[in-house]
Amino acid sequence: MAITREEVLHVARLARLALSDAEADLLRGQLAGILDYIRQLDTLDTGDVVPTSHAVEMGTPFRDDSVRPFGDKEALLANAPDREGDFFRVPRIIED
Amino acid sequence: MHGWTLIEAAEKVRKKEISSRELTRAILDRIDRHNPKVNAYVTVLPEKAMKDALACDEALHKGRTLGPLHGVPVGLKDIFCTRGIRTTCGSRILRDFIPPYDATVTDKVLSSGAVLLGKQNMDEFAMGSSTETSHFGPARNPWAFDRIPGGSSGGTAAAVAAGLCFAGVGTDTGGSIRQPASVCGVVGMKPTYGRVSRYGMIAFASSLDQGGPVTRSVPDAAMVLSIIAGHDRRDSTSVDLPVPDYLVATRESVKGLKVGLPREYFEGEGLDPGVREAVEKALAVLTSQGAQALEISLPHTRYALSAYYIIAPAEASSNLARYDGVRYGHRARCDGGLIEMMSRTRAEGFGAEVKRRIMIGTYALSAGYYDAYYGKAQKVRTLIWRDFEEAFSKVDVILTPTSPTPAFRIGEKTGDPLTMYLSDIFTIPCNLAGIPGISVPCGMSKEGLPIGAQFLGRHFREEDLFRAAAAVEREIPLPRVAPMGGA
Numbered sequence: 001m002a003i004t005r006e007e008v009l010h011v012a013r014l015a016r017l018a019l020s021d022a023e024a025d026l027l028r029g030q031l032a033g034i035l036d037y038i039r040q041l042d043t044l045d046t047g048d049v050v051p052t053s054h055a056v057e058m059g060t061p062f063r064d065d066s067v068r069p070f071g072d073k074e075a076l077l078a079n080a081p082d083r084e085g086d087f088f089r090v091p092r093i094i095e096d
Numbered sequence: 097m098h099g100w101t102l103i104e105a106a107e108k109v110r111k112k113e114i115s116s117r118e119l120t121r122a123i124l125d126r127i128d129r130h131n132p133k134v135n136a137y138v139t140v141l142p143e144k145a146m147k148d149a150l151a152c153d154e155a156l157h158k159g160r161t162l163g164p165l166h167g168v169p170v171g172l173k174d175i176f177c178t179r180g181i182r183t184t185c186g187s188r189i190l191r192d193f194i195p196p197y198d199a200t201v202t203d204k205v206l207s208s209g210a211v212l213l214g215k216q217n218m219d220e221f222a223m224g225s226s227t228e229t230s231h232f233g234p235a236r237n238p239w240a241f242d243r244i245p246g247g248s249s250g251g252t253a254a255a256v257a258a259g260l261c262f263a264g265v266g267t268d269t270g271g272s273i274r275q276p277a278s279v280c281g282v283v284g285m286k287p288t289y290g291r292v293s294r295y296g297m298i299a300f301a302s303s304l305d306q307g308g309p310v311t312r313s314v315p316d317a318a319m320v321l322s323i324i325a326g327h328d329r330r331d332s333t334s335v336d337l338p339v340p341d342y343l344v345a346t347r348e349s350v351k352g353l354k355v356g357l358p359r360e361y362f363e364g365e366g367l368d369p370g371v372r373e374a375v376e377k378a379l380a381v382l383t384s385q386g387a388q389a390l391e392i393s394l395p396h397t398r399y400a401l402s403a404y405y406i407i408a409p410a411e412a413s414s415n416l417a418r419y420d421g422v423r424y425g426h427r428a429r430c431d432g433g434l435i436e437m438m439s440r441t442r443a444e445g446f447g448a449e450v451k452r453r454i455m456i457g458t459y460a461l462s463a464g465y466y467d468a469y470y471g472k473a474q475k476v477r478t479l480i481w482r483d484f485e486e487a488f489s490k491v492d493v494i495l496t497p498t499s500p501t502p503a504f505r506i507g508e509k510t511g512d513p514l515t516m517y518l519s520d521i522f523t524i525p526c527n528l529a530g531i532p533g534i535s536v537p538c539g540m541s542k543e544g545l546p547i548g549a550q551f552l553g554r555h556f557r558e559e560d561l562f563r564a565a566a567a568v569e570r571e572i573p574l575p576r577v578a579p580m581g582g583a
Contacts, residue, residue: 009456015413015458016420016435017451018443027455030513034456036513038402041472044479051474052481054292054303054333055530056555061332075180075196081427084495088422 001039003032098126098576102168102316109167111154116167120149120211123169127213127260130580133241136255137175138232139182142215147168148211164323171261174215175222175251176202176307177296181212185298186220186248187228189419189426190444199296200219200328201265201307204504208323213261217251220447221416222272224248225519226509229449234506237280238578239545246276252310253280257546259577261556263320264310269300270404271498271523273308274535278498281537281574283317283565284310287388288556289337289530291323293328294449302333304404304527312576314536314566318342323557337556345559346566353564356491357380360397361522368501372403374539374547375497381571382495382564384442390491392415394483399476405517406460406473407528412450413457419445452513476529484529484552493564494552496522499536502545522550532558536565539576546574580582 008028012019019027070076072085082089097119100108108114124142131137152167177183177195179202184190198206198494206212219229227235229252232282235250238258239242242344245254249266256264266273268286277357290309299305309320322343327336358377363373383389423425428440443461446454460469488493509516526533531552538549549568553560 007459008392011438011459011462014462015454016417016439016442017454018436018439019451020443023448023451027452030452031455031459033514034405035459038405038469041399041406041476042403044396044399044476046472046475046479049475049478051471052287052477053474055286055477056333056335056510057483058290058333058335061329063329067460070196072196075194077195079193079424080442081421081425085354090422091430091432091437 001032001035003028003035097122100235100262101313102165102262102283102311103319105168106165106308108261110161111494116149116152116211117146119167120145120169123261125424127248130258130260130350133236134238134254134258134344135233136216136251136258136260137171137214138184138251141212142182145211145213150207152211154412162207164208164319167210167211168262169211169213170204170205170214171213171252171255171264172205173218173249173264173266173504174251174450175218175298176265177268177298178202178212180418181215183215184222186218186232187445187450188231188447190495191231193424197296200293200330201297201324205265216255216264219248219250219300220450221412222248222267223412223449224270225275225516226529227251228448228506228510230449236505236506237338239281240503243505243545244279244531246279246503248272249310250276253277253284255280256282256310256312256580258580263432265307265320265324266310267297267307268304268527269304269408270527271520272552273310273498274523274533275520277310277535279546281546281578282310282312283314283536283559284308285321285534286532287321287325287558288524288532290333291325291556293331293334293395293559295328299415301307301408302415303411304408310435314562314569315343315346317534318346318562321478340559342558342562345562348563349385350382350567353382353387353489353493355382355387355389356392356487356494357389357390357563358394358397358487358494358496360394361496364500366518366521367497371497371501371542375495375549378441378538378568379495381568385567392487392491392494394477394487394525396476396483400480400528401517401521403473403476404524404528406469407457407477409453409457410460410470411457413454413461416454418452461544468568480525481529484531488554492553493560496550496552498550499521499547502547514572526552530557534565536568538572543548544579
């Protein structure tokens with residue numbers, strides 16, 4: 001199954017992955033090969049089959065919507081690549 | 097002493113035949129000596145381990161034991177969050193991540209009194225079958241240093257096989273506990289989906305991921321599972337069922353046990369003749385003890401790999417969206433805006449295999465393709481589930497090879513992703529169906545490489561697997577630890 005360079009770059013944009021030209025070319029071939037293999041599923045008739053999203057059937061477990069404070073705020077913020085006080089700092093969000 | 101089973105080591109500490117400090121020191125020394133060769137650990141914690149060992153010795157001196165693994169040194173795959181100890185998931189993007197909390201598995205292992213030696217090497221984000229995709233370099237097979245230890249829990253299996261811990265906990269999304277256990281000659285068990293909490297276990301494919309033991313004996317695996325299993329309200333897919341004493345099952349006879357042999361697993365051309373022979377020997381052991389062998393069919397087996405390589409990457413592409421350089425992990429230096437920062441961070445932080453799977457998953461979930469790929473794969477998943485349901489109406493356990501071949505050479509399959517994916521062909525259907533599976537050593541190849549047999553069982557019937565695997569282990573004696581060049 002052919003997949004175009006534009007499709008590869010479109011998917012990379014959706015996935016927030018900056019690809020080099022070499023990576024995009026390599027992925028184009030590899031994705032085509034993998035998608036070809038996967039297309040064997042098309043030979044199966046699944047018309048009346050219900051999909052399985054989880055293998056073990058269980059209902060949604062409910063709990064009270066109560067706040068439980070996480071004690072060590074500093075341990076959370078210490079992992080931030082960039083912070084200002086108790087905030088995570090990021091580059092500008094609204095482009096000019 | 098490094099070759100003792102977990103149960104032996106725990107008993108010797110409890111009876112004060114050896115102190116936890118002596119035991120921990122001995123294994124730390126072995127790690128010093130052998131880890132440069134096998135690269136099983138990405139983080140070793142000598143000071144913390146010796147401090148914890150001292151605390152265990154002092155408690156025991158006062159007549160207190162913390163739990164069944166009191167004072168015994170163990171390791172964890174570097175996918176389980178450990179509070180205050182870096183947890184990398186084998187990735188550059190988490191190279192300096194210090195979790196602010198413990199995973200439930202971490203908590204349960206530590207509460208059982210075990211001493212944590214360190215964090216074990218793995219394929220990046222558990223995506224791989226060889227531990228070659230790790231940011232920290234490949235782990236190596238203790239039986240042959242030029243070969244892979246399997247993956248993604250390759251560091252854990254290598255550490256257990258090399259005598260660099262008495263047990264480890266790994267994770268299995270498509271075979272990542274069982275395949276490395278098989279090629280390293282140790283025992284690896286993937287419990288039923290929902291048996292072991294996924295809280296604090298870094299997510300790859302959430303509907304398939306499950307943590308489980310890697311050990312040098314079947315009773316050891318049973319003991320570890322008894323410790324880590326159980327309901328956890330912090331994991332909404334964790335199942336609220338009582339945890340049996342799995343050790344009891346390892347002592348039960350296999351008389352009357354119905355063992356199914358799926359013809360689809362033995363017919364394929366990729367199955368190594370030596371592996372087939374070893375698995376047939378495991379079957380002979382069982383039938384000689386009164387088990388009954390039955391041929392069965394799992395007709396949709398050949399579609400499992402395709403369904404898996406849609407479902408797992410799709411879930412991964414969603415789970416890995418959180419690594420964006422904002423709250424934790426690597427951030428790329430760049431002058432652009434937020435989106436550019438995120439795209440560059442992910443480009444720098446992820447390796448080739450992770451990018452490939454994110455791309456497959458994003459493609460399969462993107463507008464216009466969702467039904468054709470993800471929807472279709474979920475329906476095929478139902479067919480695979482039904483195959484097993486039908487089989488388990490006739491048999492108690494299913495016996496297959498774990499891996500079609502013994503350990504392959506490092507670098508042998510890195511150039512072709514599909515060939516690498518095919519090495520998980522016998523382990524993947526189990527995850528799609530959510531059933532439990534175990535790999536137990538059953539022989540050695542002509543080149544002296546370990547071979548594993550896999551048992552699959554009904555949902556929440558791990559006991560049946562321990563019973564069958566323990567019988568194979570008793571009747572086919574094999575070395576528990578690799579010779580490590582005689583050192």
